[in-house]
Amino acid sequence: MRKVTTTSETETTALATEFAKTLKSGTVIALFGDLGAGKTIFTKGVARQLGVTIPVTSPTFTILQEYALPNNVMLYHLDLYRISDYTAALAFGVDEYIDDPDGIILIEWAERIPELLPDNTVKITIRHIDDHTREIEIPENLDIE
Numbered sequence: 001m002r003k004v005t006t007t008s009e010t011e012t013t014a015l016a017t018e019f020a021k022t023l024k025s026g027t028v029i030a031l032f033g034d035l036g037a038g039k040t041i042f043t044k045g046v047a048r049q050l051g052v053t054i055p056v057t058s059p060t061f062t063i064l065q066e067y068a069l070p071n072n073v074m075l076y077h078l079d080l081y082r083i084s085d086y087t088a089a090l091a092f093g094v095d096e097y098i099d100d101p102d103g104i105i106l107i108e109w110a111e112r113i114p115e116l117l118p119d120n121t122v123k124i125t126i127r128h129i130d131d132h133t134r135e136i137e138i139p140e141n142l143d144i145e
Contacts (some may be wrong), residue, residue: 001125001137008132009041015136016045019124023050025073028118030104030110033126035081039108042126043077046106050075052065057109063092073102080109089113 006012022038022044023029031039040058047056052075057074059065059079067075083089095116097105110117125137 002140004138005129006134006136009038011046012038012041012126012136013048015138016042017049019138020046020049023104025104028098028105028121029107030117030121030123031106031108031126032111032123034128037128038124038127040079040138042124043106043108043138046107047075047077050104063094064097069104073104074100076100076103076105078105078107079106080112083109083112086113086115089116110112 005013006015029046031042033039043058044056047067050069052069054067056067056077057065059077060081063078063080066078067077069075076099078094080089080094083092089112091093094113097103098116098118107113110121110123113117122139127135129135
């Protein structure tokens, strides 16, 4: 894993934008981090780069937001904060989204469902250092700045 330090929402969004350029259909991205760490900010950057033009918000209460992308690809943004474990996630049909080969799946609070994450899940951890600073761990093999 490579650690990148960002000192603003703008920098976190820029990192997410570069990361999004590496994504292909069927990719599952698991975002780990405490409440307020910046998972949704990161998600917004990914969504913008993928072509989402409407406001991106965290689906804390609805669990899922779906965004249509070009080429019949979907971006699924899941927020599992209110899910207790993988059995509760299965009741919501989370596995159907994770298994969609035509989707890009971003999961906030992915630590709630480790049993459902595919082996090739891209895992990103965001740590809140202070009001503006974040330490973001991303896989080494991604070609991003």
